[in-house]
Amino acid sequence: MNIYQNPYNPEKIKAAHKLLAELKYEIKPLVKGYSNQTLYINVGENKIGSKPVDQVMKDKFTGGRGFNMKLLWDAVTENTKWDSPENEIVIAAGPMGGITQYPGTGKSIVCGISPLTGAPVDSNVGGYFGPYLKFSGWDAIELQGIAKKDVIVYINGDEGIIQIFEAPEEDTNSHLIAEQMCDIFAENEMDMKSIATVSAGKGAENSFFGCLNFSFYDRRRKVARLKQAGRGGLGTLFRHKNIKAVVCKFSGMNANNNEVDDLEKIKDVGASYHRELYKEDDKQCDMRHVGTAHLVEIMDDYDLLPTHNYKFGADPRTPKISSVVWREMFTQGIPDGCWYGCTMQCAKCVDGYILQTGPYKGDTVSIDGPEYETAAAFGANMGIFDPHFIVEANFYCDTYGIDTISFGTGMAFIMECYENGIINKEITGGYDLSFGNGEESLHMLHQMARGEGFGKTVGLGIRRLKKLFAEKYGADPKFLQDIGMECKGMEYSEYMTKESLAMQGGYGLALKGAQHDEAWLIFMDMVNNQIPTFEDKAEALHYFPMFRTWFGLQGLCKLPWNDVEPANNAETDDPAKVPAHVANYVDIFNSITGRNIDKHEMILQSERVYNFQRVFNLRMGFGTREHDMIPYRSAGPVTLEEYESRVERYDKQLLEKWNWDPSGKTLEERHQKTREFREDAYQKLCDAVYKRRGWDNNGVPKIEKMKELKMDLPGVLEVLNKYYN
């Protein structure tokens, strides 16, 4: 239970609500995973309505991210900017979302035109909102318009009522408003688990990389826990719409809210998986004790842990932030699933933490995480190997609604700029922003939330900062491009890619920007040497992004797929794909929907939406080859310091991989030659991937490909005809 020095008054908050709009609707049972309608809310015009979901929509877009992209496409034009009123936040669970017999089925997927990239973005998140929304009768919710004053959207899925309130008294920051919504809308303490809230915070208002927090009420800890839809600035968009919270209440949980076709089959598949998880997890990733933070020391061991703005991949101080530390700090022995029935239990939590800084200094709180990404970003990439700093910054990023990845990668960029004299104390407001300075970094975070000082500047994100530093402070734009770790405007997540060409493509060729959730190929490529040719890499950069897109269509978490594996997985033909778990997903999809797809149709479902989203990018002025280019820091050593730190490796590669003898050459010559070879390899990789995906040499899907996928919709053809003609 959180302890606040300045407690809030729920009665006062509730009394200030002013009803702006209301819709009563009939709650109908779901039909095989679908509610067959979506909810439309316009907070600018106080409109509430519904839209039907027909079979064509299901066949072409499946659900989840597919539905979101279709609804978003229909809502915007090619001239829509992120802050245009018609831009939307669209949230959905997929048809598999909300089943409780298999782990990782409670994900929501959120889409919108991104403040960071200007293009469609998708971000997935745990918590209860997506499934509750569906069980309340809605496959997706569109949030359009800009409210005149702060509002709350309330979906009462128990009684079939949707309301928009003016909401002046709620806190904006998420750890508070998520609890306040429980206090206001739950009948009693037992009922608080029926409340799921989406919110952002003050930092989301004042930066371009605001995240959304999705809550679930933890009855054992008596706190509203927060999971983040982190990437792409969707929290910024949410607060730009003057939405304080979207709340869904649903108390009718049972074993079959999805009204599936074959519940017994799903139970069988789930029981088998649960047994496997209990038996294998401790020996594999140990997700149930340390969550994704198990990766910190592994990444360091393989020179993959981004250190000092991705200059290096390891650091002798890493043990200070390794999983051994997190295991101690995380409360053990309490179920930690972010959805019912998830036995993976990886949503770890630091309890009883007394905040040391900021507006809540002295309060005692429970803090979700850190996940691997946050520990790596704050700890190694910013060079602050201090778990207490990581936890403190994690809490404030979350409650302020700031994406920890963009903040960490952005600050690492700022720190390198500071150490190179591009910015100085005069510019930063007196702060020494060298690598390793935790106290100063927290000042930046609090300033960002207040919309003040250099902290607000940091919140512009790397792409805008590069422009600012070049134009205002005379920095070399080429150097900034080399070290600014963003692609398409989105900051890189926390993996080193210099030694994995395939993973360079995993980031650069991802539709939404530099996020690793399409493909994580570093081990296959760099360590295993399984995909040596461009064609091999292209095949991996086709299969894995398509396979992983499917999770977003269905409302699934990726982690149960391959963060625990069957004991005999090694003996299968294609262990990297975890064939037994792919079969589980096919079986469950068929058992929910009554359909009869196979693993090939699974990939086709993804390909339809993936290619539609690529055309959507094109429609918004992106989606061509130039937008897939990566900063050189992602591909190789930018500085001589980096080259020298791994000189044996780079010299050996010049000779053995590129057939260029480095002996007798200066460091500068070897460094330059390495760059030429690596940049050329990335271009060749793009060629191969575009070909494999059925795109032209500029990265645009061919019309024949869209026809083959039966996605030659009129709007799609209009965009492609403009391009091809």
Place this chain on the structure above:
Amino acid sequence: MKTIMVNGNSLKWEEEMNIDLILKRKNYTFKMLVVKVDGKLIKKTEYSKTFVQPGADVKVIHLISGG
């Protein structure tokens, strides 16, 4: 110098070189591994008892994780 191949790269062969030693030399600390020697699958329980000879082709496949 006698060598073995590990994931396509040469590694100096040592007397009584078993799988555990190969993993140590390569600093392969990740737990989800598939090990094959000359195409034959080696179970984890056999790592310490499996000795390789010079010229052996060893695959240490790290199963995709992360992300």
